[in-house]
Amino acid sequence: MAKGLLEGKRGIIFGALNNQSIAWHVAEKAHEHGAKFVLTNAPIAMRMGEINELASKTGSKIIPADATSVEDLEKLISQSMEILGGKIDFILHSIGMSVNVRKGNHYTSENYDYTMKGLDVSALSFHKVMQTAMKLDAMNEWGSIVALSYIAAQRVFPDYNDMADNKAYLESIARSFGYHYGVQKKVRVNTISQSPTMTTAGSGVKGFSEFISFSEKMSPLGNADAESCADYCVTLFSDLTRYVTMQNLFHDGGFSNTGVTTEVIEKFSN
Numbered sequence: 001m002a003k004g005l006l007e008g009k010r011g012i013i014f015g016a017l018n019n020q021s022i023a024w025h026v027a028e029k030a031h032e033h034g035a036k037f038v039l040t041n042a043p044i045a046m047r048m049g050e051i052n053e054l055a056s057k058t059g060s061k062i063i064p065a066d067a068t069s070v071e072d073l074e075k076l077i078s079q080s081m082e083i084l085g086g087k088i089d090f091i092l093h094s095i096g097m098s099v100n101v102r103k104g105n106h107y108t109s110e111n112y113d114y115t116m117k118g119l120d121v122s123a124l125s126f127h128k129v130m131q132t133a134m135k136l137d138a139m140n141e142w143g144s145i146v147a148l149s150y151i152a153a154q155r156v157f158p159d160y161n162d163m164a165d166n167k168a169y170l171e172s173i174a175r176s177f178g179y180h181y182g183v184q185k186k187v188r189v190n191t192i193s194q195s196p197t198m199t200t201a202g203s204g205v206k207g208f209s210e211f212i213s214f215s216e217k218m219s220p221l222g223n224a225d226a227e228s229c230a231d232y233c234v235t236l237f238s239d240l241t242r243y244v245t246m247q248n249l250f251h252d253g254g255f256s257n258t259g260v261t262t263e264v265i266e267k268f269s270n
């Protein structure tokens with residue numbers, strides 16, 4: 001496989017919590033492809049300590065930042081430019097959290113304080129990251145910003161709860177900010193709509209392991225795993241995709257365009 005696609009590029013990677021995290025795989029792949037980057041996560045996630053292992057493996061510095069705090073983001077982005085020695089070429093936003101899901105509140109019985117918190121963490125933080133980067137003039141031209149999404153933004157998956165609304169908002173921010181960042185700085189902004197993947201965030205969703213099996217059977221290529229998602233992120237950070245922007249890109253083994261599969265039909269035959 002080609003290597004060195006990110007040679008000379010500088011990045012910021014949000015959301016590597018443990019070795020299951022999609023962001024963890026992205027950091028490993030970006031390192032293999034020659035990128036230098038800063039790892040960041042919420043201060044509370046630092047307590048787990050696993051991110052230190054990733055940092056030493058990839059020769060990266062860690063800067064804690066709550067992605068909902070503009071003050072934290074300003075420090076993160078300006079310190080990253082100092083550490084990496086210049087402007088940033090790519091940012092991965094791999095952050096999601098619903099308090100309603102965590103507390104087991106049904107979609108029709110939301111606690112709206114929890115809803116607002118989840119929306120801030122999972123979607124508005126993407127706007128905050130980009131607005132802060134733009135104000136600090138932190139991105140190089142033709143830079144690339146990617147956030148991770150899920151198909152519940154377009155179609156109903158009942159137990160995905162208010163995360164569905166958060167993802168719809170996230171994808172809309174990618175389009176709207178992508179327009180302005182493109183015009184002002186030639187920076188591209190996309191979301192990747194990933195297959196269900198067994199991670200800490202994913203497994204918080206009710207019935208998740210059954211759902212992963214269903215999705216596997218509903219995808220002609222099977223579910224895309226975290227490592228393949230990381231490969232796709234690398235292509236989007238690379239110079240090979242310079243005119244891809246404002247898109248929601250499905251990385252799901254064909255799930256999104258499949259009505260039903262023979263395997264699923266066979267489950268219903270007597």
Ligand SMILES: NC(=O)c1ccc[n+]([C@@H]2O[C@H](COP(=O)([O-])OP(=O)(O)OC[C@H]3O[C@@H](n4cnc5c(N)ncnc54)[C@H](O)[C@@H]3O)[C@@H](O)[C@H]2O)c1
Nearest residue numbers: 015017021022042045067095096148196197199200201202
């Ligand atoms: N796992 C799946 O099935 C799946 C599918 C499609 C999309 N996604 C998306 O991928 C992204 C990454 O999730 P994951 O599955 O790797 O799980 P994960 O739990 O490993 O990652 C979620 C991350 O969000 C971080 N986070 C939470 N609150 C934060 C805050 N205030 N500031 C900064 N960081 C914060 C967590 O610390 C964690 O590192 C999320 O956006 C998720 O919705 C996941």
